[in-house]
Amino acid sequence: MGRPRGFDETEVVRAAAALFAHRAYDGVSIDDLVAHLGIHRNSLYKIFGSKRGLYMAALRWHVENQVRPLILAIGEANDLAEAVRRALTGQGDSSALDLVLMAALEHAPADPEVAAEVTAVLDALDEALAIGPTGAIPTPALRGALTSSLLGLRLRARTASSGAGPEQAGAALARHLFPHNPDPSL
Amino acid sequence: MGRPRGFDETEVVRAAAALFAHRAYDGVSIDDLVAHLGIHRNSLYKIFGSKRGLYMAALRWHVENQVRPLILAIGEANDLAEAVRRALTGQGDSSALDLVLMAALEHAPADPEVAAEVTAVLDALDEALAIGPTGAIPTPALRGALTSSLLGLRLRARTASSGAGPEQAGAALARHLFPHNPDPSL
DNA sequence: CCGGTTTAGGAACGATCGTTCTTGACTGAT
DNA sequence: ATCAGTCAAGAACGATCGTTCCTAAACCGG
Numbered sequence: 001m002g003r004p005r006g007f008d009e010t011e012v013v014r015a016a017a018a019l020f021a022h023r024a025y026d027g028v029s030i031d032d033l034v035a036h037l038g039i040h041r042n043s044l045y046k047i048f049g050s051k052r053g054l055y056m057a058a059l060r061w062h063v064e065n066q067v068r069p070l071i072l073a074i075g076e077a078n079d080l081a082e083a084v085r086r087a088l089t090g091q092g093d094s095s096a097l098d099l100v101l102m103a104a105l106e107h108a109p110a111d112p113e114v115a116a117e118v119t120a121v122l123d124a125l126d127e128a129l130a131i132g133p134t135g136a137i138p139t140p141a142l143r144g145a146l147t148s149s150l151l152g153l154r155l156r157a158r159t160a161s162s163g164a165g166p167e168q169a170g171a172a173l174a175r176h177l178f179p180h181n182p183d184p185s186l
Numbered sequence: 187m188g189r190p191r192g193f194d195e196t197e198v199v200r201a202a203a204a205l206f207a208h209r210a211y212d213g214v215s216i217d218d219l220v221a222h223l224g225i226h227r228n229s230l231y232k233i234f235g236s237k238r239g240l241y242m243a244a245l246r247w248h249v250e251n252q253v254r255p256l257i258l259a260i261g262e263a264n265d266l267a268e269a270v271r272r273a274l275t276g277q278g279d280s281s282a283l284d285l286v287l288m289a290a291l292e293h294a295p296a297d298p299e300v301a302a303e304v305t306a307v308l309d310a311l312d313e314a315l316a317i318g319p320t321g322a323i324p325t326p327a328l329r330g331a332l333t334s335s336l337l338g339l340r341l342r343a344r345t346a347s348s349g350a351g352p353e354q355a356g357a358a359l360a361r362h363l364f365p366h367n368p369d370p371s372l
Numbered sequence: 373c374c375g376g377t378t379t380a381g382g383a384a385c386g387a388t389c390g391t392t393c394t395t396g397a398c399t400g401a402t
Numbered sequence: 403a404t405c406a407g408t409c410a411a412g413a414a415c416g417a418t419c420g421t422t423c424c425t426a427a428a429c430c431g432g
Contacts, residue, residue, distance in 0.1 A: 001430035002378025024292055026212035030420055040380050041421085051420065101341075105291050106210055108345035118345050141358035145339065148355060152338025153331065155287075159294035159304050169334060172327035177362055188408025189398040216390055226410050227391085237390065 007039045009047065010061075017058035017066075021099035025055060025106055059103055059117055066096040067121055075128040080137075080178050083129065084170035087150045088157070097154045104151070122147055137177075149173060193225045195233065196247075203244035203252075207285035211241060211292055245289055245303055252282040253307055261314040266323075266364050269315065270356035273336045274343070283340045290337070308333055323363075335359060 015037050019028045030051060034041050048054040070087065077083035090096045100121050108115040125147045129137055137143050153166035153173075160166075201223045205214045216237060220227050234240040256273065263269035276282045286307050293300040311333045315323050323329050339352035339359075346352075 001376070003380075003428040003430095005379060023296075024210070024212070026210070029418080031418090040382095042381085042423095043379065045421070046379090101291065104341055104345045105287065110209075115345050122342065122345075139358055141354045142362055144342070145335065145352075145355035145359035148338035148342045148352065149331065149335035149359070150338065151341055152334035152336065155290055155337055155341065156308065156330070156334045159290045159301050159308075166331075166334065168327045169331035172325055173331035173335070176328055187400045187406070189410075191409060215388080217388090226412095228393095228411085229409065231391070232409085 005043065007037070007043070012037045012039045012044075013054075013058050013061045014065075016054055017062040017099055020055060020058055021062075021094060021102060024102060056113065059099060059114065062096070062099050063117060063121055066090075067100060068124070070096045071121075071124050071128045074125070075131060079174070081171050081174040084150065084153075084174045085167055087125075088153055088166050088170050095154050095157075097151065098158070101151060101155055101158075122151075125150070142177075146173075146177070191229065193223070193229070198223045198225045198230075199240075199244050199247045200251075202240055203248040203285055206241060206244055207248075207280060207288060210288060242299065245285060245300065248282070248285050249303060249307055252276075253286060254310075256282045257307075257310050257314045260311070261317060265360070266315075267357050267360040270336065270339075270360045271353055273311075274339055274352050274356050281340050281343075283337065284344070287337060287341055287344075308337075311336070332359075332363070 016033060019032065019036060030041065030044070033039070033051075033054070034044065037044075044054060048057055070090075073086050074083045077086055087097065088095055090098075100118060103114050104118045104122075108118045126140070126143045129143045129146055130140075137146065150170070153170050156169075157166040202219060205218065205222060216227065216230070219225070219237075219240070220230065223230075230240060234243055256276075259272050260269045263272055273283065274281055276284075286304060289300050290304045290308075294304045295301070312326070312329045315329045315332050316326075323332065336356070339356050342355075343352040
């Protein structure tokens with residue numbers, strides 16, 4: 001019973017994640033959210049409790065439905081270059097890693113819940129690179145370095161703005177880490 | 187003539203840079219600044235014009251006086267592992283790259299002035315890695331990837347919080363990029 | 373058709389933001 | 403001693419922030 005809601009909760013969470021990934025958390029106001037998400041303030045607070053509640057929901061949804069598939073795809077890549085390419089190119093002009101990037105830099109140092117989510121994602125990425133493409137990336141330290149490199153490449157791509165993007169750099173890195181695996185695709 | 191100021195302008199800019207590097211731009215309020223910098227609101231606006239003016243001054247000062255020496259030190263490193271180590275360990279618990287990191291992620295996409303500063307720094311880092319340590323890192327794409335990796339390693343270090351830091355990962359990356367240069371130091 | 377329930381619409385709240393203003397204290401030169 | 407000029411101290415401004423409240427509209431089972 002009750003009036004039917006004029007919005008789709010999942011769609012709201014997805015759009016919120018997109019907004020938080022594009023601008024920063026503080027760069028998105030409640031007015032922005034209610035204007036772009038098609039949800040009313042009342043419902044927003046009813047469902048998510050607070051702005052931070054919506055943010056956490058968006059972060060968790062995005063990790064579960066966007067980043068996890070990406071990590072699976074990385075684990076199934078044929079070689080390291082393809083894995084890197086998959087990590088850096090999302091649908092549209094952004095990568096699935098962008099929201100994680102923002103969370104890691106802005107909130108993780110001061111918010112343990114966000115930090116837990118971020119470290120879980122990054123650890124999963126490490127693991128995907130371990131059991132993944134070329135069969136084995138030998139040391140944990142090197143896997144961690146490669147995950148960090150993916151973040152850095154995506155970070156730099158955000159400021160470069162020109163499309164001369166990170167794929168070439170990522171491919172170069174992959175090629176140099178494993179030159180014994182010739183990859184004519186890039 | 188006039189009353190002598192009770193603060194050192196350079197010290198104000200340095201402290202502001204430290205604050206902006208630790209918390210985000212939006213995470214530092216004017217009240218925070220006047221409370222921690224020992225400068226009065228009036229003088230702040232007299233000298234820097236606005237919060238953004240102070241931020242730009244802090245960013246430029248930090249680039250000139252903290253990042254540039256770091257880049258020189260990187261260019262003079264003996265091998266890549268040492269260069270990476272120098273890049274990732276600043277005085278105290280933070281790296282000189284942190285403010286650049288924040289600027290790149292938060293402001294560069296929407297602020298051309300910040301973007302120019304950031305790309306200049308990153309390009310200089312690329313160049314330092316080119317003419318630097320091991321004599322030559324072959325392709326520009328790989329140099330860009332390595333610079334991005336430094337950013338990513340530092341980014342991840344901020345959320346890890348435990349001291350198991352990025353030096354090991356950076357060393358592993360350096361060792362794998364140039365295994366022909368044995369480096370017993372790490 | 374009616375009471376109960378949930379949402380939409382939008383005004384309104386206190387708090388905080390960046391910024392400006394007013395007043396008085398201190399200084400060097402006349 | 404006086405005046406002009408700079409800074410300190412802090413109140414105050416309008417705007418915007420996240421959040422709450424109130425009322426009307428839309429659906430449900432009786």
